[in-house]
Amino acid sequence: MRIGILTAGGDCPGLNAVIRSVVHRAVTNYGDEVIGFEDGYAGLLDGRYRPLDLNAVSGILARGGTILGSSRLERARFRAACVNAKELIDKSGFDALIPIGGEGTLTAAKMLHEAGVPVVGVPKTIDNDISSTDRTFGFDTAVGVATEAMDRLKTTAESHQRVMVVEVMGRHAGWIALESGMAGGAHGICLPERPFDPADLVAMVEERFARGKKFAVICVAEGAHPADGTMDYGKGAIDQFGHERFQGIGTALAYELEKRLGKEAKPVILGHVQRGGTPTAYDRVLATRFGWHAVEAVHRGEYGRMTALRGTDIEMVPLAEAVTELKRVPKDRMDEAESVF
Ligand code: F6P
Numbered sequence: 001m002r003i004g005i006l007t008a009g010g011d012c013p014g015l016n017a018v019i020r021s022v023v024h025r026a027v028t029n030y031g032d033e034v035i036g037f038e039d040g041y042a043g044l045l046d047g048r049y050r051p052l053d054l055n056a057v058s059g060i061l062a063r064g065g066t067i068l069g070s071s072r073l074e075r076a077r078f079r080a081a082c083v084n085a086k087e088l089i090d091k092s093g094f095d096a097l098i099p100i101g102g103e104g105t106l107t108a109a110k111m112l113h114e115a116g117v118p119v120v121g122v123p124k125t126i127d128n129d130i131s132s133t134d135r136t137f138g139f140d141t142a143v144g145v146a147t148e149a150m151d152r153l154k155t156t157a158e159s160h161q162r163v164m165v166v167e168v169m170g171r172h173a174g175w176i177a178l179e180s181g182m183a184g185g186a187h188g189i190c191l192p193e194r195p196f197d198p199a200d201l202v203a204m205v206e207e208r209f210a211r212g213k214k215f216a217v218i219c220v221a222e223g224a225h226p227a228d229g230t231m232d233y234g235k236g237a238i239d240q241f242g243h244e245r246f247q248g249i250g251t252a253l254a255y256e257l258e259k260r261l262g263k264e265a266k267p268v269i270l271g272h273v274q275r276g277g278t279p280t281a282y283d284r285v286l287a288t289r290f291g292w293h294a295v296e297a298v299h300r301g302e303y304g305r306m307t308a309l310r311g312t313d314i315e316m317v318p319l320a321e322a323v324t325e326l327k328r329v330p331k332d333r334m335d336e337a338e339s340v341f
Helices: 015-030 041-046 075-083 085-092 103-114 139-160 175-183 198-210 249-261 281-300 331-336
Strands: 002-007 033-037 049-051 096-101 120-123 163-168 188-190 216-221 265-269 305-310 313-318
Touching (some): 002 041, 015 033, 015 096, 015 281, 075 103, 096 103, 139 163, 139 175, 139 281, 163 175, 163 249, 175 188, 175 331, 198 216, 249 265, 281 305
Parallel strands (some): 096 120, 163 216, 163 265
Antiparallel strands (some): 305 313
């Protein structure tokens, strides 16, 4: 068989581990040929690819990013290409396609499948917000980075009697904030799933200072927002050049707390540092398992599905099921962390 593989959307530690695993399983076990499309779906549409043999994937297991490159989907061009799926397949002559990506990539994979392209998806995102899989690789790495940042921020915060507001990724779901906040011992956690009241955070900081703890760390997901009417934070404000002036919730919240508390509060935006660098052992193993199972599914002809972690097993689930809605932090998980909310 000739199997095509591509990585699309935002990158994520563990992508190379999937690519390596697919190539090893397909080439060594089945004698397949594997081709890697460059820069996500753009490479598929352009017919831009390179052969991937065992040497091409040697030494990439621990490397962050993706050796194939990635890009965001050009929706109009993609839709147009789906209309003639046969032409798309013939351009590169593949028998099956393994797209690795987040919600957008998997939705596109579902569209390709419906258009007649034999597709097996592999989910990825540091946000861990894809339904139907208990975990995505990249999440463990991101949580580790954010946790270490909080450990480090505590010592400097304490030395200067400051409040640190750490903004982590998670636009629609607060998994990184929840788990890194818990692991890093944050004194407050703000998630997109539960609007926060800055007055509660002020009360928490004041209570800590009153009992002699002269610092606080608050972990806020980038998609978190205050409850209506509790804080004027400038979201949506447009400057004279037409640019959104909003600097992010971490910055807005630090400014607000400083104003209300009369104490120094510093924003720390972790940003893409959470997505870069080497994957943890957990993420390498999960990514490798996903790659292995994707090749098996291709050889069973089980198309229109994606690999998913269910408990400790890898299962194949319909792409349609995986992209219906994002997996958000449920109330009981928030309740477990409640002492720090
Ligand atoms: O979807 C993963 C994610 O890391 C989000 O948490 C974040 O909002 C987004 O990607 C940032 O993506 P970009 O690379 O386009 O800035």
